[in-house]
Amino acid sequence: MIEIRAAHDRGNVDMGWLNSHHSFSFGQYYDPHHMGFSALRVINDDTVQPGAGFATHGHRNMEILSFVLDGTIAHKDSTGNVETLPSGEFQLMSAGRGIYHSEFNPSQKETLHFLQIWVEPHEHDTAPGYQQKPFEARQGLVPVASPDGHSGSFVIKQNATIYQVTLAEETQQRFAVEKGRRVYLHLIEGMLEINGINLNPGDGAKVTDEFALDLVNMGTKPVLALLFDLP
Template sequence: MIDIRLAADRGHANFGWLDSKHTFSFGSYHDPKYMGYSALRVINDDEIEPGAGFGTHGHKDMEIISFVTQGVIAHKDSMGNVINMPTGEFQLMSAGTGVTHSEYNASQSEPLHLLQIWIVPNSKGGTPSYQQKNFGEHQGLTQIVTPTGENGTLAIKQDARLNQVRLAPGTSIRVDIDKQRHIYLHLVDGTLDVNQQRLHPGDGAQVTQLDTLLLANNSKVPSVALMFDLP
């Protein structure tokens, strides 16, 4: 079964410096039908004004993934990391026993657009950790996050995997999946047909009880999506 979550139906919060769309309940947005999906708790689609950002704040017992789709993040945390993270980079911060960090738009003139993703870990506590990497723009599926950090991926404290999907116009891929797993697709750019059901930017698709997905780009522009494989 494929259940489409339309971008227009997401929660929305606009603070002037931050325009955020919430796939799942977050902050003042609450919908009991969308409290998360398996271990996936948050997908926030954030646009941050030049020079603005999130001041120092804390997290505990959460796996936090950021993906920059436009601009550069200025990141600073209590583990001693002070970095700029440009477009195309993935970041995974395991909060463990507790971590504080700040995130700002590093530019005084250009907007910042990113996805902020939270996944509930399968164990509490542990030393906080930080990982960051650009996985390029390879066509098809590219592994980004795995439980073991295999093949240079980012290691997560959960039985979960994250793949980047990139398809050129007029191309498609067939993906074999486990019917017992929970798959979630979030479209970043372009359009994507998932078993002939079309997604537009910001749309999501919950997939259950299927063993095959046909992902097709039938448009004239590239498609970029994230595919979560969850317990």
Template sequence: MITVRKAHERGRANFGWLDSRHTFSFGSYYDPQHMGFSELRVINDDIVQPGAGFDTHGHRDMEIISYVLEGSIAHKDSEGNVKILHAGEFQLMSAGSGIYHSEYNASDTSPLRFLQIWIQPSETGGQPGYQQKAFGREPGITSIATPDGQGGTLKIKQDASLSQIILLPGESVPITPQRNVFIHQVDGQLSVNDTILAPGDGAMITQESDILLSNLGAEPVTALVFDLP
């Protein structure tokens, strides 16, 4: 079964400095029908104005992934990490027993847009961790995060994985899900077994043994695919 969460149906919070779309309930946006999917708890599509950002705040027992779409993030945390993430880079922060961090738009002139993703870990507590990596833009399927960090992927504390899908016009790629799959559409029009996803759409996939992802349009497609318990 494929259930689509359309981009325009998402929650929204606009504070001037931040304009955010929420795929699932978050902050003041509450929808009991959209509390998450399996262990995937948050996908926020955030646009941050120049020079603005999230002041220092805390997290614990959550795997937090940031994927920069436009601009750069200036990151600083209580573990001593002071980093800049550029467009195309992924960050995985394991909050563990507790971590404090701030995230700012590194530019004083251009907006920042990034996806903020939360996945509930399979273990609580433990030492907080920080990982950051660019995986490039090769067409096809690129593994981003896995439970064992195999092949240079980010290591996530959950029996889950995250992949980046890039398809050029006319390209297709099959996947054979064994569990739950969530697809977040980033750019272009993606066909998922003839169900069309536009940018910002999400697809919750259960009890499907074969999925064909196709780019039927004239522009490249980028999507994130989550394999979940």
């Protein structure tokens, strides 16, 4: 079964300096029908104005993945990491027993556009951790985070694997779904068909009880998406 979470149905919070679209309940946006999916708790599509950002705040027992789509993030946290994330870069922050951090758009001219994703961990109160790197946007599925860090992916504290999906024009990719697993797909760019169902940018697809997913680029531009293989 595939249930579509349409982009235009997402929660939206516009604070002037921040315009955020929430795939699942978050902050001021609450929808009891969209509280997360398996261990996936948050997908926020954030646009931050020049010179603005999130002041220092805390997290605990959450795996927090950021993917910069346009612009740059200036990151600072309580474990001593002071980093810059340019467009195309991923960051995984394991909050563990507690971490404080800030995220700002350091540019005075350009907006920052990024995805912030929360995955609930399967172990709590561990030491905080930080990982950051770009992943090659090669054809097909590239693992970004996995329990064992295979293929150079981040190590995530959950029995979940997150893939970056890139499909060139007129190409397709099959993803085999292990029995009992669930999948969530979030389309970032392009026009994608999943098992005969069309998705537009910002749409998500909740997948249960499917043995395979056929992903087809239906447009004239490359497809960019994230695929979550979940328990």
